[in-house]
Amino acid sequence: MPRRQRGSVMALLAVAMLALVAMAALALDGGHLLVNKTRLQNAVDAAALSGAKTLSQVQGSAEAARLAREAAMDTFTRNANATGNGELAAALAADSGFVVITQSASVYGPFSVAGPVAGSPRYVRVSVPDYPLTGILWGVLSLFGGGAVDKAVAAIATAGPSPTSPCDLAPVMVCGDTGAGQHDPANGLYWGFRLGDLEVLKTAKNNTSDIGPGNFQLLDFGSGGSTVREQLAGGGTLCPEIGNNVATKPGNTAGPSVQGLNTRFGDYSGGGLSETDFPPDLVVDYNKLSNGNPALEPNLDTNQINYLGSGGGVVSSDAHGNLSTAGGTALFDYNDWKSRTATCVDNPSAAGCRNGGVFERRMLKIVVGRCSGTDGGTASVPVLGFGCFFVLQPMDQQGGSAWLLGQFIQECEGDDLPGPNPATESGPQIIQLYKTYIDDSRTPSSDS
Structure with missing residues (x-):
């Protein structure tokens, strides 16, 4: 109706x-x-x-x-x-x-x-x-x-x-110890290296390395001395992974090595490298003699490092990475550098902070290789992992004598791609986001 x-x-x-x-x-x-x-x-x-x-x-x-x-x-x-x-x-x-x-x-x-x-x-x-x-x-x-x-x-x-796995690798290598029990990161042992261990990262003229005759611990990442210079300055681009092989580079290549490495200390003499492209570290202090020369020198016959200054002698490291001489003289080491770096991060204008310096320029990421079986010349070496080494001093070239001395550190800043797991290994690390867990039962948050 x-x-x-x-x-x-x-x-x-x-x-x-x-x-x-x-x-x-x-x-x-x-x-x-x-x-x-x-x-x-x-x-x-x-x-x-x-x-x-x-x-x-x-x-x-x-x-x-x-x-x-x-x-x-x-x-x-x-x-x-x-x-x-x-x-x-x-x-x-x-x-x-x-x-x-x-x-x-x-x-x-x-x-x-x-x-x-x-x-x-x-x-x-x-x-x-x-x-x-x-x-x-x-x-x-x-x-x-x-x-x-x-x-x-x-x-x-x-x-x-x-x-x-870092890409900004320095073109040098140390030989890892693959013996039983030598790789136990949970207990601070990484292919035979412990926190604070002193290591010759590049040998010099008339010295031999564990790689074999004619090798001075350099890796072949490109075309000769110019590549060694640039990559020791920090210009690495190759990204090998654990299990890959890397090729060694025969020859000393002392000059390019010194020119590249010393940019990390603010020294740009020779080589055509600039501070704009390769800035120094935030902290460039090191152990030096009264004439300004580096004070540490390796004795490759005994595999020890000697301090040439007053109160000198063999250098040793305690369990925390603090370096001192046999006579008890404390030396500038990674721990001192780390403390000073923290101050510079908080206050870049503080005393001892290098103007224009960059974090961790004195940390080298290098290959730890399985060197057994190499016999000199160009060799193909399997990658066991990547080690972090604090550079103790600039390289001082006297003829062919140009050593690169480092102190083993468990962790350092890396690049390349992150992995799915939190940091439990020694070596380069990268900062990444994780799934957020809201309780001890590892319940994931719905808001992350």
Whole structure:
């Protein structure tokens, strides 16, 4: 009957309008949620990476936890203040506890604001548990949900070191010990090397290496002396992996080796290398004689390093990597360099910090090879792994006598691609993001 159907169109229109408004709310507020969730996740990711990077640079310093927190917070703030992030900047300014930064010695935790209770912090976690957002048509969606619901997003990120096969390799090699029990990283033993061990990384004229006659521990990464010069300066591009073979390079190549390596100490005499392309380290101090010459010299007959200065004698390392002479004279070593580097990272203008210096230029990433069976000349050597060596002093060329002396360090900064596992091995490490775990049962967070 016509009279009974009057008003039905209005009812249908009212329902349709409500559905249209709900769809508009879903599009506008849902899009707003997704955009701000992405922006927030990018900000916490960048902050966690920045904090973990800083932590690796100042590891061992009493101020490590503070410096990592400050770096993470600074990076987050810069992202919040970037163009288009006005809402995030306003939320950050309105809430002093908006960002939570914690640290741990393990990627699985426990994480705390002050850093781990035991051990050195290595992993940084940055989280924003509640980022309230402005509602556009949010109230309409809340009606469908049965009541008022806050419009907010959250994000969390965890970053820390992971082993990597480096590309910025120096073209030198040391021979690893493949004997039983000589590779036990959990107990600080890496193919026969322990923290602080002194090693001749390149022998000199009239000396022989374990590779065989005519070899001076150089690798063939390209075309002759110019490649050796550039790659000892830090221009390596080859990325061999464990299990690959590398070719040795016969010949001393003393001049190019000295010219390349010494750029790490700010010496650019000869070779045409510039400070712009190959800056020095943040800290260029080393043990030197009164005339300024390097004070350490190898005795390859005894496989020992001698100190030529006052109170000299054979140099030895304790279990923590501290170097001293037989007479008890303490020497400038990796630990001194690391402490000074942490100061320079915190305050680049501090005394002893090289202007324009770059972190870890004195750390060489080199091949640890399986040298057994080589007999001189050009040889193909399997890669056991990659070692980190702190360069103790510049190379001093006297005729063909140009030694490269290093101190074995368990970890250093690497490049190339990260792996899926946290750092448990010695060698080059790269900072990467990890899945965040929210409890000791390794339950993954849905916000990372």
